[in-house]
Amino acid sequence: MKLGFDHDKYTRMQSERIMQRIDEFGGKLYLELGGKLFDDFHASRVLPGFQPDSKVQMLLKMKDKEEILIAVNANDIETSKIRGDLGITYDLDTLRLIDAFRSIGLYVGSVVLTRWAGQPAAVAFEQRLNAQGIKTYRHYPIEGYPTNIEHIVSDDGFGRNDYVETTRPLVLVTAPGPGSGKMATCLSQLYQENRRGIKAGYAKFETFPIWNLPLKHPVNVAYEAATADLSDVNMIDPFHLEAYGQTTVNYNRDIEIFPVLNALFEHVWGKSPYKSPTDMGVNMVGYCITDDDACREAAEKEIIRRYYTARCSFLQGHAAKEEAEKILLLMKQLNLNEAELRPVMAAARAKAETTGHPALAIELPNGEIVTGKTTDLLGPSAAVILNALKKLARIPKKAHLISPEVIEPVQDLKCKYLGNHNPRLHSDEVLVALSVSAATNYNAARALSKLPKLKNCEAHSTVILPAVDDNTFRRLGVTLTCDPGYQSHKLYHK
Structure with a gap:
């Protein structure tokens, strides 16, 4: 495989950027980890040279300052949702992640069960974690989320959730997969911390889409293909364009939730430190691409792979027909020729x-x-x-x-x-x-x-x-x- 990404440069630049963001917030930061922390095979396929554990290697540089909080959607536990690349359910992957973090010396503080509604399988999983000495907390569905800002940022919204006790300056919020409620967990914690007189900040570490690559760059399009089941769409960040006159790429869910984040910061501090979803990010991946052509080709192959995976998943009853149809549309937009690639x-x-x-x-x-x-x-x-x-x-x-x-x-x-x-x-x-x-x-x-x-x-x-x-x-x-x-x-x- 022709390399197109500098792993060593990445681990250095990324750790430095995160430490800088901690200092900007006065010493306490909730960092939402988008994508996969361990075994990020998607990133390693579309960025040749990126290692499946590159993010872990970067975080090990700061391990004495950080603790890990794992968020898992109680509905995903109830429905036995499977992580596609490993073939295991989200609850089992949560246990796997805890073991993996501990094995390399990272501290796992707790597990948050999001969208809690007393689901039987989630209750059993909570009991299993507690029996193993792992702290668990419950976060509940919030009516009107994410548009009813006044209700969300209130005692009946975030205030109803359990307060997660943390002890270190950098709290890494991760999950077995997308849709687990990581951002809502972070925002809830900021609200809860403020009620207790603790100043804390929030930032997002999302590898994809890469904010400083073009909107239709194959690497960014490959992210859309990878999240076709979530209906994620890459978009130009309108807030960043208005604030700075600079074109950057984000995705629809972050853009949609940005007004909520702004309202939360205004509620906590009187004003928001961010002018755009792009401002929230700390991702340095785009600066570490060394061969754009190699990454383009790798990403194009990944889009084709995602298309056939989606078609097979539909036949097996694991995915909707629309997932493959969306990826096929992405292939046509890039004029991909599977016979050549x-x-x-x-x-x-x-x-x-x-x-x-x-x-x-x-x-x-x-x-x-x-x-x-x-x-x-x-x-x-x-x-x-x-x-x-x-x-x-x-x-x-x-x-x-x-x-x-x-x-x-x-x-x-x-x-x-x-x-x-x-x-x-x-x-x-x-x-x-x-x-x-x-x-x-x-x-x-x-x-x-x-x-x-x-x-x-x-x-x-x-x-x-x-x-x-x-x-x-x-x-x-x-x-x-x-x-x-x-x-x-x-x-x-x-």
């Missing part, structure tokens, strides 16, 4: 047409495309991984990496003892078999050592993959798309 798609389809069975293709780091077909022993996912590893290790295609003595017992286990009807090995099973063979097979060992080379490779399947294969590609870091269809016409698919 992702040649693996045509290669996989050609292989499937030739064999009459599902196929998969993967583009190696040198641009060469390798395909995998369905056989009696292997599914296309397992086949393409083995073929790719052979090519990377310069092993002849006809060479056997896994001996029949290893494959046959695995097939017997699947069919005779585990109740499977399909003896073909999935990708995870073939990797286990490959690792076993590597103990005695030199070629297998060479192939296995090339596995990290698959990270960031583009891949495409002509059918929706089973969850086990999809998870394998995700864990390998392969950027996968699938045609929206199943191998069989059955209604139930594992």
